[in-house]
Amino acid sequence: MNKNIKNQWTLLLLSALFLLSACGPQETGDAETDESAKVPQADASVQIENSTAISRDILLDPAKTENADSLLLSRSLYEGLVTLDANGTVQPGIAESWVISDDELDYIFKLRPNYVFSDGSPVTIEAVEQNFNRWFDPQSSLHGDGNFPTWLKLFLAFRGERDGNKRPVSQIDGVQIVDRNTFIIHLNRPEPNLLNYLTEPAFAILSPVALENPAYGTQDSTIISSGQYVITSWTDEGMTLSPNPQYWKPVEGGEQKFTWK
16 A cells, blocks of 8 residues: 555656656757747758859940940840840841942941830931940040940951051941931951951940030939949949830840849
């Protein structure tokens, strides 16, 4: 009898100890809960990784820079007479078609009708001429200090520069407006790479009105696009490009996000 009572007390004591243990502080469990609460922060870092890190020191005037990040953005913001497809093949851009003369000295471009900049202003044949003269002709009001590195690398010189034999250094002789949609580039000698050269972002067509601002291409200027994207945010954290609603055809893809390195 006494032995049974002793066993009962032992069982009661063990049960009490078990209950006390269950009700005690759950330090390990709380730590696990705290760690699980940090999971949403991992999602935030994924969002940052989905953006492209680029240099903060950019200039969105592609004719005046060789900075790789500036040119990367410019390919999205601007368009030239011709452009490249994903396979590296020259395709129509602002020009819907072109013809090359038999002697390969005249490239005759037909512009798309009703092409507009992102502010709604028309991309006129005069705007195209002003861009070419800006790069090529020191007498152009937009030529400025003549700092056009890609032009000099590919086309060698500006208007009027001659070699020791008094021959023009540049392959380009000049440009000519034929009518409201027709534009000719005259060459001094055949340049088989001309169309490929013109796909460079440095030779995109920019708004002549916007280019009158000496600070064009910086955050202190208004960037007017001729290409597939426009700038919708430019802050101390980064930049966002969104599809240009004025572009001549639907833009595939959504926003492009960039953060500063």
